[in-house]
Amino acid sequence: MSANDATMNPKSSPAYRRVLLKLSGEALMGDDAFGINRATVEAMVADLGEVVRLGVEVAVVIGGGNIFRGVALGAEGMDRATADYMGMMATIMNAMALQDALRRGGIEARVQSALNIEAVVEPYIRPKALRYLEEGKIVIFAAGTGNPFFTTDTAAALRGSEIGAQIVLKATKVDGVYSADPKKDPNATRYSTITFDEALNRKLQIMDATAFALCRDQKLPIKVFNISKRGALKRVVLGEDEGTLVHV
Secondary structure (H helix, E strand, O other): OHHHHHHHOOOOOOOOOEEEEOOOOOOOHOOOOOOOOOOHHHHHEEEEHHHOOOOOEEEEEEEOHHHHHHHHHOOOOOOOHHHHHHHHHHHHHHHHHHHHHHHHHHOOOOEEEEOOOOOOOOOOOHHHHHHHOOOOEEEEEOOOOOOOOOOOHHHHHHHHHOOOEEEEEEEEOOOOOOOOOOOOOOOOOOEEEEEHHHHHHOOOOOHHHHHHHHHHHHOOOOOEEEOOOOHHHHHHHOOOOOOOOOOE
């Protein structure tokens, strides 16, 4: 590599060996009102492919808001546990769709569900998940924690801790954590890094309280970034100044 190439590409090796990517169901919608936007998923697959080719082991926890949103009005007044189980099944549908898109993109992936639906997807078994990761396969964790009253944010913190991920990558539609809502306050500034305690003191809503506390207790950093920004995922994995790093 020439000196000029080194200057243009100061970081070419990944900063993390194993990551847990938290994808919301809404991230799959693109600009659609609900459902799965094919172009959005294909762009996501391309970004994941770049990271896998760097040798990074990737696990994904996926939400179900894009599907559950379509039945949310009908679920109004429904028993909370029942609604949560419906949401878990929506995450399984998303996981299967992402797995299929990855397969078509030439990337091997396995879906593991916290709900037992063995005719469709395999159950969550930690040793198998670790083996898949070591083999270079993407592992998609579906159905949250398998329990009602817990969010997929909590599932991301839990699975990230279980598999020994070095960081939780929280994919959003904004490019980090800001001092205020950037849509309402033109003077809002993005934090490049912030500690867990600072985020709590400033009442910044990064993840739900249970997930946030688990990450802090396990000293598991969180990176908040914009998944719809092409190349952002790779820049995050390379340790570049993309999004906001939340750390101990």
